[in-house]
Amino acid sequence: MNHRKVLLIVEDDPGLQKQLKWAFEGYQTVIASNKNEAITALRRYMPRVVTLDLGLPPDTANAREGMKTLQEILELAPATKVIVVAGNDDRENAIEAVAMGAYDFYQKPVDIDILNLIIERAFQLSELEKEHLTLQQQKSESLVGIIASCKKMQELSRKVEKIAPTNITTLLLGESGTGKEVLAKAIHGLSNRRNKPFIAVNCAAIPENLLESELFGYEKGAFTGASQQTKGKIEYAHNGTFFLDEIGDLPFSLQSKLLRFLQERTIERIGGRREIPINVRIICATHQNLQALINEGKFRLDLYYRISEVTISIPPLREREGDAIAIASAFLRQFCKLNNKKIKGFSKEAVKAIESYSWPGNIRELENKIKHAVIMSDDTNISFEDMELNDNLDASMPFNLKEVRKSAETLAIRRALTHSNNNISSTARLLGITRPTLYMLVDKYGIQVNE
Numbered sequence: 001m002n003h004r005k006v007l008l009i010v011e012d013d014p015g016l017q018k019q020l021k022w023a024f025e026g027y028q029t030v031i032a033s034n035k036n037e038a039i040t041a042l043r044r045y046m047p048r049v050v051t052l053d054l055g056l057p058p059d060t061a062n063a064r065e066g067m068k069t070l071q072e073i074l075e076l077a078p079a080t081k082v083i084v085v086a087g088n089d090d091r092e093n094a095i096e097a098v099a100m101g102a103y104d105f106y107q108k109p110v111d112i113d114i115l116n117l118i119i120e121r122a123f124q125l126s127e128l129e130k131e132h133l134t135l136q137q138q139k140s141e142s143l144v145g146i147i148a149s150c151k152k153m154q155e156l157s158r159k160v161e162k163i164a165p166t167n168i169t170t171l172l173l174g175e176s177g178t179g180k181e182v183l184a185k186a187i188h189g190l191s192n193r194r195n196k197p198f199i200a201v202n203c204a205a206i207p208e209n210l211l212e213s214e215l216f217g218y219e220k221g222a223f224t225g226a227s228q229q230t231k232g233k234i235e236y237a238h239n240g241t242f243f244l245d246e247i248g249d250l251p252f253s254l255q256s257k258l259l260r261f262l263q264e265r266t267i268e269r270i271g272g273r274r275e276i277p278i279n280v281r282i283i284c285a286t287h288q289n290l291q292a293l294i295n296e297g298k299f300r301l302d303l304y305y306r307i308s309e310v311t312i313s314i315p316p317l318r319e320r321e322g323d324a325i326a327i328a329s330a331f332l333r334q335f336c337k338l339n340n341k342k343i344k345g346f347s348k349e350a351v352k353a354i355e356s357y358s359w360p361g362n363i364r365e366l367e368n369k370i371k372h373a374v375i376m377s378d379d380t381n382i383s384f385e386d387m388e389l390n391d392n393l394d395a396s397m398p399f400n401l402k403e404v405r406k407s408a409e410t411l412a413i414r415r416a417l418t419h420s421n422n423n424i425s426s427t428a429r430l431l432g433i434t435r436p437t438l439y440m441l442v443d444k445y446g447i448q449v450n451e
Contacts, residue, residue, distance in 0.1 A: 021057035036311030081122035174314030196240030222271025248288030349384035
């Protein structure tokens with residue numbers, strides 16, 4: 001297999017073609033004589049660097065073929081470094097080409113040594129950009145438990161990466177089942193507190209008369225039945241992260257005490273007199289509209305400002321284009337392993353159902369459906385019947401044709417990637433396109449591929 005860097009040379013002069021191919025024998029040089037050959041080679045080989053003669057013979061008298069070729073190369077592969085080669089009379093066109101997005105230009109007559117330096121520098125820059133992209137993807141993958149293939153979730157992931165190393169108090173908003181606790185754990189996992197406790201309390205799950213002692217703890221004899229000193233969950237979270245889920249359900253009578261803790265970072269156990277300093281990172285979450293609760297007098301405005309130094313809104317699953325099938329596949333692998341099942345994937349009908357269903361229960365509902373399907377399935381693939389979903393097709397399509405095409409192509413690529421287990425060659429065959437075309441579309445739509 002040839003592992004040399006691919007250099008595409010677009011040049012119509014046969015003599016210069018031979019000279020350049022001989023001079024750059026350290027690369028895998030591909031020669032193209034005109035625009036059509038250049039675009040075909042670009043799709044096939046996906047070169048990182050291209051040298052382009054602006055003086056290519058035009059198809060028509062009033063068109064510059066070299067400039068048209070440059071434009072199409074940059075449209076198909078924006079990351080490609082194009083070095084335009086121009087004659088003495090083409091300097092203005094060369095400058096225009098750089099303004100269009102060409103990496104650099106060089107004037108004839110060709111000096112092989114100088115052109116070689118420009119090409120080497122272009123390859124080095126391309127490699128640095130590729131490494132940077134890889135690092136960015138690795139950062140996104142460090143969000144344990146978070147699948148972020150859609151644009152909304154990728155933007156959310158970048159925000160999480162920025163706030164995680166800080167101690168800023170964070171409020172997570174989202175419908176029930178969107179994964180607020182999973183995101184809170186991801187923030188904790190990326191912070192410098194990752195090796196310290198992560199303590200979670202659900203305000204809606206604990207009776208009001210028990211919640212205060214659950215949060216703040218109590219001293220021996222503080223009330224009937226308090227036979228020994230007991231620490232609260234906040235105290236157990238010392239030096240770590242404290243996650244207060246469903247804070248919208250926090251009783252009004254406790255809100256002032258929580259506010260004091262947030263301001264002073266000290267607590268007093270029930271029945272105690274000693275202030276106990278607590279070093280903890282606070283993350284809160286709710287599915288409720290806190291502003292509406294404030295207007296109704298059920299939630300303190302000053303507490304809201306304290307817990308929402310940064311607010312992150314988690315989109316519901318129905319708004320995460322392409323994520324449902326990706327998350328379903330992750331759950332499938334997890335539950336197959338737990339239940340010792342050998343299920344390969346989903347039938348076409350099941351995929352369609354997963355993608356079109358509105359998922360009112362969000363990820364929690366999807367998790368339960370996949371768990372049930374894995375247990376009940378007797379086949380090598382999860383069927384539509386196994387999923388037990390209504391064929392609830394989403395009719396909310398955009399009218400803009402460009403957006404419709406983008407949505408359809410993105411969805412088709414993600415489905416094919418899922419069916420082929422992220423194998424690029426298999427995905428390209430399923431879609432009926434070449435590997436370079438698939439790579440171009442993946443780059444164009446920002447689709448993350450874990451090969």
